[in-house]
Amino acid sequence: MPTLIEQPVEARLVAAAPRMQSIPATLHYDRRDPFAVRMTFPAPATLEGVEVCWTFARELLRAGLTGPEGHGDVRVRPYGYDRTVLEFHAPEGTAVVHIHSTDVRHFLKRTTELVPTGREHLQLDLDHDLAELMRDAC
Template sequence: MSPVIDQAVQAQLIASSPRPRPIPAHLRYAPADPFAVHIAFPPAASLDGAAVEWAFARDLLAGGLLSPSGGGDVRVWPCGPDRTVLEFHAPEGVAMIQIGTEELRDFLARSYALVPVGGETGFLDLDGGVEALLRQI
């Protein structure tokens, strides 16, 4: 079994209230899904009281530390020298959070130690994916 990076981070939910609301979150990276990072929020952070998890490209997170990145459901951009904004779009609405840029850099560095940039395809289980598709036919 390959190692998985699971890192707790303190996020700030940007809301219409005057001050951001702190919420816990967990970043996760697994070599079995080498192109993606996952971020999970507890039930207390959502409007419907359910836990929420988003998956998006590791490259998107890395790019968003330097300049605005993304154009779909997830967008990431730097907010000053110390914070990074992650914006999530869903049918129910938009959520924006801020996370410390150093926490994100540390998380990415740990992920690159497991799977270097450009080495992701070596971790894909292509045979298993084809078998799973064939079973669905």
């Protein structure tokens, strides 16, 4: 059984220009970090010219399909039925992207098949993680 899901998506960068620029992005889910999803933007798509990766809760992405969610660095909300808006807040500024909601739903369905919602804790090896923390503390 796979431990990692990666799904390319087309993101539309919201800018001052009337036409939104399309940029590639990838949604990631790893059963070893079962509560989180990542969204990466390749270096050519960023202002800094380096790959940018945002990590946030899988539940935030799921809840953001039906209503505004998030109060921190990442916020998610629906935009009609067919678009989902993700806002990424950083000290350098805010990036706002639209992605197809069907892509988000498909990605979340695949993650739920891998690790069902409410069963994430079963993927964690707390004894191992605690041992690693203690090893690093010495």
